[in-house]
Amino acid sequence: MDTSLVLQNLFTPPVLFFFLGVIAVLVGSDLEIPAPLPKLFSLYLLLAIGFKGGLELQHSGVSGQVLPTIAAAVLMSLVVPLYSFAVLRWKLDSFNAAAIAGTYGSISAVTFITAESFLDTQHLQHDGFMVAALALMESPAIIVGLLLVKLAAPQQRPSSGGMRWGAVLHEALLNGSVYLLVGSLLVGFLSAANSPSSVEKMLPFTDNLFYGALSFFLLDMGIVAAQRLRDLKQAGVFLISFAVLMPLFNALLGTLIARGLALSPGNALLFVVLCASASYIAVPAAMRMTVPEANPSFYISTALGLTFPFNILVGIPLYMALINTVLPAAG
Numbered sequence: 001m002d003t004s005l006v007l008q009n010l011f012t013p014p015v016l017f018f019f020l021g022v023i024a025v026l027v028g029s030d031l032e033i034p035a036p037l038p039k040l041f042s043l044y045l046l047l048a049i050g051f052k053g054g055l056e057l058q059h060s061g062v063s064g065q066v067l068p069t070i071a072a073a074v075l076m077s078l079v080v081p082l083y084s085f086a087v088l089r090w091k092l093d094s095f096n097a098a099a100i101a102g103t104y105g106s107i108s109a110v111t112f113i114t115a116e117s118f119l120d121t122q123h124l125q126h127d128g129f130m131v132a133a134l135a136l137m138e139s140p141a142i143i144v145g146l147l148l149v150k151l152a153a154p155q156q157r158p159s160s161g162g163m164r165w166g167a168v169l170h171e172a173l174l175n176g177s178v179y180l181l182v183g184s185l186l187v188g189f190l191s192a193a194n195s196p197s198s199v200e201k202m203l204p205f206t207d208n209l210f211y212g213a214l215s216f217f218l219l220d221m222g223i224v225a226a227q228r229l230r231d232l233k234q235a236g237v238f239l240i241s242f243a244v245l246m247p248l249f250n251a252l253l254g255t256l257i258a259r260g261l262a263l264s265p266g267n268a269l270l271f272v273v274l275c276a277s278a279s280y281i282a283v284p285a286a287m288r289m290t291v292p293e294a295n296p297s298f299y300i301s302t303a304l305g306l307t308f309p310f311n312i313l314v315g316i317p318l319y320m321a322l323i324n325t326v327l328p329a330a331g
Contacts, residue, residue, distance in 0.1 A: 005051060005122075005317035005320055005321055006197060006317045006318070008122075008150050008317070009121075009313070009316055009317045010313065012117065012118070012121060012302060013211070013215045014114060014117060014211070014214045014218045015114075015155055015218070015312060015313060017215045017216070017218050017219040017220060017222065018218040018219065018221060018222040018225075018309070018312065018313075020219055020222060020226075021218070021219045021220060021221065021223040021225075021226065022198055022222040022223070022225060022226040022309075023222075024222070024223055024226075025222075025223055025226035025227055026226060029167060031223065032223070033219070033220040033223065037061035037216075037220070038217060038220040038221075039293030041213050041216055041217040041220075042110075042177075042217060043176075043180060044158075044209075045109070045110070045113055045210070045213060045214060045215050046109060046177055046180045046181050046184065047180060047184045047206070048184075048205075048206040048207075048209075048210050048213075049109070049112075049113055049116070049131060049134075049179065049181070049183075049184075050131055050135075050181045050182070050183065050185045050187075050188065051184045051185025051186060051188040051191075051202065051206050051229065052128070052131075052186040052206055052207070053128035053129070053130070053131025053132070053184075053185050053188060053189060053193065054128060054131075054184065054186060054187060054188020054189035054190075054191070055128065055188045055189070055191075055192045055199060055285050056100075056127055056128025057127070057128035057129050057131075057132070057185070057188075057189055057243075058188070058189045058192035058193050059128075059192065059263075060127050060128060060129075060130075062129070063262060064128075064131075065262070065263065065267075065268060066129045066132075067129075068261055069129065069133060069261055069263065069267070069271065070129065070132055070133050070136060071272060072257050072261060073133035073136065073271065073275075074133075074136050074137060074140055076097045076105075076137070076250075076253075076254065076257070076274070076275050077105050077106065077107075077136075077137040077138070077139075077140040077141045077142055077144075078105070079105075080101075080104060080105040080141070081098075081101040081102050081104070081105035081145050081148065082101070082144065082148075082273070084100070084101035084104050084105065085097050085098060085101035085148050085152075087242065087246070088100055088101060088200050088242065089152075090238075091236075091239075092298075092305075093279055093293075094148070094149065094152040095149060095291055095293035095294040096235060096293075096294045096295055096298050096299070097148075097152075098145050098146070098148040098149040098152065098291065098294070098304065099145060099149075099283075099287040099291050099294035099298070099299045100242075100294075100298055100299045100302065101144075101145055101148060102141050102144060102145020102146070102148075102279075102283050102286075102287060102299075102306075103141075103145075103278050103279050103283045103284065103299045103303050104141075104157045104246055104247075104250070104278045104301075104303070105140070105145065105281070106138050106141035106142065106278065106282065107134060107137045107138055107141075107261065107274050107277050107278075107279060108277035108278060108279060108280065108303075108307075108308060108311070109134060109181070110217065110218070110221065110312075111273055111277040111308060111311045111312055111316075112134050112273055112277065113214060114214070114218070114275060114312045115269055115270055115273040115316050115318065116270065117186040117211065117214060117319070118269075118316050118317070119266050119269060119270075122320070123265075124265055124266040124269075125264065125266050126264070126266035126267050126269075126270055127266075127267055128185075128309020130267055130270040130271065130274075131181065131185055132182075132185060133270075133274060134181065134270075134274060135178055135182045135185065137161065137182040137274055138175075138177065138178055138279065138282050138283075139178060141279070141283060142283055142286045144283065145286075145287065145291075146286070146290055146291070149290075149291055151276060154259075162324070170329050175282050175285070175286075177281065177282055178282070200286045203283075213263070218264070218312075221308070225304055225305055225308060225309050226302065228300065228301045228304050228305035229305050231297040231300070231301035231305065232301050232302075232305055232306065234295075234297050234298075234301075235297065235298055235301055235302060236298060238244070239298060239302050240302070240306060242302065243278075243302040243305075243306035243307045243310075244306060244307070244310055245276070246307075247276040247307055247311060247315060248276070248311065248315075250275045250276045251273075251275060251276040251315070251318075251319050251322065252322070253275065254271055254272040254274070254275030254276065255272050255319070255322050255323055255326050255327075256326070257271070257275075258272060258323065258327065259270050259326055259327050259328075263327075263328060265320075265324065267325055268323045268327055269316070269319060270321055272319045272322075272323065273311065273315075273316065273319060274320075276311060276315060276319065277307070277308075277311055278302070278303035278307045278308070279303060280300060280303040280304040280308060283299075284296065284299055284300050287299060300325075
C-alpha cells in the first residue's frame with residue numbers, strides 16, 4: 001500500500017478537524033458544538049451533494065453503467081445484513097445481531113462525502129449517479145434488519161407486539177436524509193436540464209462553502225465519536241473486531257464487484273466506501289423505534305466509535321490502494 005495516500009488523507013483539513021474533535025474529548029476540553037449546528041451542517045451537506053450529483057448526472061447522462069451499479073449497490077444493502085447477522089449470532093442474541101447487521105448493511109453519507117473530498121484531492125473523476133446509489137442503499141438494510149428480527153426471534157416477543165410496518169416503511173423510505181438526498185438530486189438534474197443559468201447562482205452555495213462545512217461537521221463528529229469510545233468497553237473484543245474486519249471484508253467484496261462492473265477508479269472508490277460503511281443515524285433511529293430489545297450501545301458505538309473513524313482515517317486510502325491493485329483501469 002502506498003503510504004502517501006494515507007498521509008495525504010490524514011493531513012486534509014476535514015480529517016485534521018476530526019482529530020481536533022477527538023483530542024478535545026481525550027484531554028477534557030469543554031469544546032462543544034451547539035446542538036442545532038451539526039444538524040444544520042448535516043442537512044447542508046446532503047443538499048449540496050445531492051444537487052451536485054444531479055448536475056453531474058444530467059451532464060454525463062444515464063450511461064450503460066448506471067442501472068447495473070445502482071442494482072449492485074441495492075443488492076449489497078440486502079445481502080450484507082444477512083451474512084453479518086450469521087456472524088454476529090455466534091456471540092449475540094437475535095435482537096442485537098439484527099440491529100447491528102442492519103447498521104452495517106446501510107451507509108454513512110458523511111463517509112461517502114469524505115471519500116468524494118479525497119477523490120478531489122487526487123484529481124479523480126466520479127459520476128453523479130453514485131449519489132443515487134447512496135440514497136437507495138439506506139432503506140433496504142433497515143427492512144432486512146427488521147425482517148431478521150421477525151423471523152429469528154418470533155417466540156421472544158408477545159404475539160400482540162407486532163411491528164408497525166407502516167411506520168417502519170415510512171421511516172425506511174421517507175426519513176429525512178433519503179428524502180433530501182433524492183429530492184436534491186432531482187432538483188439538480190431538472191435545473192441543469194431546463195435552467196442552466198440558475199445553476200450558476202447556486203454554485204457559490206453548493207461548491208464554495210462545501211469544504212468548510214464538511215470540516216466543521218467532522219469537528220463535531222470527532223467529539224461525538226470520542227464520546228462513544230467509552231461504550232466500546234461494553235461491546236467487548238468480538239464486536240470491536242467485527243467493527244473493523246467486517247468493513248474490510250465488505251470493501252474487498254465491493255472491489256471485486258466494481259471490477260466486474262468495469263467502474264472507473266473514482267466510481268469504484270465510492271462504491272466500495274458505500275459497501276464498507278455503516279449507518280449511525282437512520283438505522284439506529286429505526287432500530288430504537290422497532291427493536292427496543294437491542295442495546296443501542298452496541299450498534300451505535302461500533303458504527304460511530306470505530307467503523308466511522310477507521311473508514312475516514314485509514315479505510316478510504318486503503319480502499320483506493322486496493323482498487324489500484326485490483327482494477328485493470330487503475331493499474
